[in-house]
Amino acid sequence: MGLAIELEDVSFTYLPGTPYERQALKGIHLTIAEGSITALAGHTGSGKSTLLQHIGGLIHPDSGRVCIDGTDLAAHTKQEKRAALAARRKVGLVFQYAEHQLFEESIYEDIAFGPRSFGLAEAEVAARVREAMARVHLDFEAYRDRSPFQLSGGQMRRVALAGVLALHPAYLVLDEPTAGLDPRGRRELLALIRELHAAEGTTIVFVSHNMEDVFAIADEVVVLRQGEILLQGAPAAVFAERERIAEAGLRQPALMRLMTALRAAGVPLGEADAALRTPAEAAAAIARALRGKEGGRHAQ
Amino acid sequence: MAFIEIEHLSHVYHAGEEGERRALDDVSLSIGRGEFVAVLGSNGSGKSTLAKHLNALLLPTEGACRVDGIDTREEAEVWRIRQKVGMVFQNPDNQLIAAVVEDDVAFGPENLGVPSAEIRRRVDAALAAVNMTPFRSYAPHLLSGGQKQRVAIAGTLAMQTEAIVFDEATAMLDPEGRAEILSIVKRLHEEQQITVIYITHFMEEAAAADRVVVLDQGHVVMDAPPRAVFSHADELRALGLEVPLAVELRDRLRAAGIALPADLLTETELVAALGRAAESTVAAAGGNAAQERQAEASGHAVERAAGVPAGRGARQQAMPGRAAEKGGDGLGHRA
Numbered sequence: 001m002g003l004a005i006e007l008e009d010v011s012f013t014y015l016p017g018t019p020y021e022r023q024a025l026k027g028i029h030l031t032i033a034e035g036s037i038t039a040l041a042g043h044t045g046s047g048k049s050t051l052l053q054h055i056g057g058l059i060h061p062d063s064g065r066v067c068i069d070g071t072d073l074a075a076h077t078k079q080e081k082r083a084a085l086a087a088r089r090k091v092g093l094v095f096q097y098a099e100h101q102l103f104e105e106s107i108y109e110d111i112a113f114g115p116r117s118f119g120l121a122e123a124e125v126a127a128r129v130r131e132a133m134a135r136v137h138l139d140f141e142a143y144r145d146r147s148p149f150q151l152s153g154g155q156m157r158r159v160a161l162a163g164v165l166a167l168h169p170a171y172l173v174l175d176e177p178t179a180g181l182d183p184r185g186r187r188e189l190l191a192l193i194r195e196l197h198a199a200e201g202t203t204i205v206f207v208s209h210n211m212e213d214v215f216a217i218a219d220e221v222v223v224l225r226q227g228e229i230l231l232q233g234a235p236a237a238v239f240a241e242r243e244r245i246a247e248a249g250l251r252q253p254a255l256m257r258l259m260t261a262l263r264a265a266g267v268p269l270g271e272a273d274a275a276l277r278t279p280a281e282a283a284a285a286i287a288r289a290l291r292g293k294e295g296g297r298h299a300q
Numbered sequence: 301m302a303f304i305e306i307e308h309l310s311h312v313y314h315a316g317e318e319g320e321r322r323a324l325d326d327v328s329l330s331i332g333r334g335e336f337v338a339v340l341g342s343n344g345s346g347k348s349t350l351a352k353h354l355n356a357l358l359l360p361t362e363g364a365c366r367v368d369g370i371d372t373r374e375e376a377e378v379w380r381i382r383q384k385v386g387m388v389f390q391n392p393d394n395q396l397i398a399a400v401v402e403d404d405v406a407f408g409p410e411n412l413g414v415p416s417a418e419i420r421r422r423v424d425a426a427l428a429a430v431n432m433t434p435f436r437s438y439a440p441h442l443l444s445g446g447q448k449q450r451v452a453i454a455g456t457l458a459m460q461t462e463a464i465v466f467d468e469a470t471a472m473l474d475p476e477g478r479a480e481i482l483s484i485v486k487r488l489h490e491e492q493q494i495t496v497i498y499i500t501h502f503m504e505e506a507a508a509a510d511r512v513v514v515l516d517q518g519h520v521v522m523d524a525p526p527r528a529v530f531s532h533a534d535e536l537r538a539l540g541l542e543v544p545l546a547v548e549l550r551d552r553l554r555a556a557g558i559a560l561p562a563d564l565l566t567e568t569e570l571v572a573a574l575g576r577a578a579e580s581t582v583a584a585a586g587g588n589a590a591q592e593r594q595a596e597a598s599g600h601a602v603e604r605a606a607g608v609p610a611g612r613g614a615r616q617q618a619m620p621g622r623a624a625e626k627g628g629d630g631l632g633h634r635a
Contacts, residue, residue: 044476045444152344182343209474251475254567257567258549258570262570266578267574267575283549284556286553289578290558
């Protein structure tokens, strides 16, 4: 498995030398494996969005390196510039509230903007738009000529995502992908991210302060606190560290909190049941626990 | 007469033009002084359009909206209406205008020509009410999203509004910011009897209200206390909404044969009920019977004659006022 995204000792300070100087990242070492879904979690101001912008090559570290497939995103010489641009183009960055950046008169034109600016021929652009719309479940014929501004919030965000997917990124990087969506929009977008991952094995990195989203889809969680990595690992293990999660200004996912409370209230659940990720699994475990106990009593 | 009276209100955007859209269709609703009403609905259901009628940012295409007896179409009364009903919007970055927090809070009363000693008093009280006194001399852009929203709330309090409309005011906040805002809203409602109209996508927040109004495609489809509304999980999902986690588990466990009250609402209630169930399966003889006694003893109606009518005709809201007290199916539908 390749080491897709590597950060080596990355530090970054906003507005250095001013009264507002703030060190956002402090010596971050992080490797994101190819094919993973990695969540960057943290409180407002923890550095998670700054970290994401480094991965997208929008900002470069004051010290340290950010490498995509082994290539440093910060170029110093002319030759490096070309390699760095190619590496940066492997990363598709979907901003927070990406729908605010839609601007074209039709959905087709909006999605076509990126591929065109990459210099692709018009036939290839058309093929990319068609494919990207299919991947976000927008019917090409029905939606191509419609204004993106007449869509629901969730649909608009999917158009913005399609605009990035049309660039065929190897790494998809999303900043707060579900923020502000209604429950249906949120459900659909999470399902879509999982689908993109399952179908193409696209490596996905996303920033979230919604621990429910992190728990639902990530297979690796990096918890940031004041510009440093506080915890890293599989969601169940990371979120089990209740005190340190609180220290990071986060809360355990609601389901984990609830399962822990039930155990404390005497429902005979196993320790591993706190790691169950869906209400369906949790309900089955609770029902089993209550019946199991009953069964035991009958057997006496 | 109720504080806010909405009668047969319809709102049509771009009337007579291309892209004409009926965002609200014959909505009737009345909200009493001191109520805490949550408004739910998926995107495009008409929630924000409704909110903007409450302080005359939008005017009815048909029907009427009255605030404390004043028709919002009376142009000369617009400022009086806006003193009575304040708004807090979704984006914390679009609401603050002054360079310093306390100037921002003072902006409203200054425009009303309130004497400066009185402004001082109001600003102090408003900042204290939202726990922002220590930040009074900060520049707004140095605040977190939750803090900015608190300043926006203080701005409406300084106007001495009687009601505050929160139009997805927590949607862009992190969990801590959301919790801050909700606890301040609850406190303002309890301690200062502020009327709260709280539009949200978060079901747990709606569960904290006294009353939940659900909109779908411009119609009021449910109007009842949260316990009654969240007894109808399938209908809510069909509307693109969700139920709180405790409610989802409640329904799944009931389907699996675990006896739980049909209107159980909160995580605390669920933990208590299941804790008792676990105890009683050990202590009592008689298995399921014990669990059922248990559930009944917990003080909630065990079963509720549910049945949410699906058809268009059923969308008529029992009016005015609190439907649950009027029989029917408890959801504000005409029985």
